[in-house]
Each structure stands twice: as structure tokens, then as C-alpha cells.
Amino acid sequence: DTGVSQDPRHKITKRGQNVTFRCDPISEHNRLYWYRQTLGQGPEFLTYFQNEAQLEKSRLLSDRFSAERPKGSFSTLEIQRTEQGDSAMYLCASSLRTGGYNEQFFGPGTRLTVL
Amino acid sequence: AQSVTQLGSHVSVSEGALVLLRCNYSSSVPPYLFWYVQYPNQGLQLLLKYTSAATLVKGINGFEAEFKKSETSFHLTKPSAHMSDAAEYFCAVSGDLGNQAGTALIFGKGTTLSVSS
Numbered sequence: 001d002t003g004v005s006q007d008p009r010h011k012i013t014k015r016g017q018n019v020t021f022r023c024d025p026i027s028e029h030n031r032l033y034w035y036r037q038t039l040g041q042g043p044e045f046l047t048y049f050q051n052e053a054q055l056e057k058s059r060l061l062s063d064r065f066s067a068e069r070p071k072g073s074f075s076t077l078e079i080q081r082t083e084q085g086d087s088a089m090y091l092c093a094s095s096l097r098t099g100g101y102n103e104q105f106f107g108p109g110t111r112l113t114v115l
Numbered sequence: 116a117q118s119v120t121q122l123g124s125h126v127s128v129s130e131g132a133l134v135l136l137r138c139n140y141s142s143s144v145p146p147y148l149f150w151y152v153q154y155p156n157q158g159l160q161l162l163l164k165y166t167s168a169a170t171l172v173k174g175i176n177g178f179e180a181e182f183k184k185s186e187t188s189f190h191l192t193k194p195s196a197h198m199s200d201a202a203e204y205f206c207a208v209s210g211d212l213g214n215q216a217g218t219a220l221i222f223g224k225g226t227t228l229s230v231s232s
Contacts, residue, residue, distance in 0.1 A: 004158070006158075031218070033218075033219065033220075035220075040124075040224070040225075041224055041225070042119075042205050042207075042222030042223050042224050042225050043159070043205070043220070043222050044222070045219035045220065045221070048218060048219060055218075056218065056219065058219070091158055091159070093159075093220075103149075103161065103164060104161075104220060105161070106151075106158040106159040106160070107158050108156075108157055108158045109156075109157070109158050111156070
């Protein structure tokens, strides 16, 4: 299967701990996105990379959040000093820039629960 | 700024009935529009997309949507619902990359479709 993969699928942590999620995009895709989805809501954009460059960040991405894509392949999303409000599904998506539109392929997500 | 409104957070239909999920968008640039489906504890799967070609777009699993610029709508339909269609459906909009209007997808809040036998 050559789809987008995310690890771990589930993470339970205590408030104040740091967590890190990994996303492996579809191999030839040069764009990678992170979204957050809370219960009963649609996904909300957090940040995106083109190759290794982080080009856009949402206001939702507080200073406790950091994302990297060091070699333009996989990406990590780290949350420091987690809070209960960080509990959500974190979705990764990737795309290949073709023409003018932006078809994104999503991974299965990482569900974070902060106790 | 772009936005998406999905009318009706929950739609219930009988198996074999018409499915209609409503989506209205707001965009200051030519929009690209998408419908995604999400099954419990899974990621999003693309159903169909509008990219300024034909206004009637056909997708997977028998779904289709029609882009109506005058109504700023992109409603999703399926002639005959199946039990396996029960899921969460999200409408999303993206701006024209050439206009640097944003590469992120802006999603609606979703509509839960229930199908009864």
C-alpha cells in the first residue's frame, strides 16, 4: 500500500507531557499538510510543507506545536506541554502540485487523548 | 476569505432513497471544491472534486455533485442510498494555487448520514 501512513494511530498521555507524531506521505508527493479534527468538527488546517520548507502556519499552531520535514519526505508534529484541549485527531495529508488545484490524500490519523 | 457551510449536521434516509447533502461555499477566487467521506476512526477519502471543468461531477460509489456558481452551492447526491453509505461527509474548498489564495483545504463541519433498512 503506498498511501499516507501515520504513527502512532492512538496516543494517550498525561497533561504536561510532550508527544510526537510521524507522517509518511505518498512517496512522490512534494506537499505535506497537518490538520486537527476535534469531535463533531471538520478538519482544521495547521501547517503545510513544500518539500522541506514550511510555507504556511495557521494561528491554531501555538508555540507549543512544532512541525518538521527535514529531508522533504516524512514529517513530525511535536506538541510540548500537552493540555487537555489538545485532545483531537491529527490528520496528515499529502499532494503533488499539478495544475492549479490541490487534491490531498489523507492518512488514517493519530488520535491524541490528554488526561 | 473562503468558507464552507454544510446545512444539516445529520441526515437520515431509508435504504434505496435519494441522498442529498447540502454545501454552500464562499470564495473570493475561483474555487476548487471537494467532497470527502470519513468512516469511524479513519481518515478522509476523496469522493469527488470540482476543478472548473464540467459542472456536474461524478465520483466514486455512485455519488455526484453539481457546481452552481449562481447559488454558490456544491450539493452531493446519490440516487439510491445503501447501508454502507452511512458515514460522515465533509465539503471542502480550496483556492486557486496560482493566486496564492491558500493551499489549505477549508472544511465544513460535516454531515452525518444515517441509512436505515
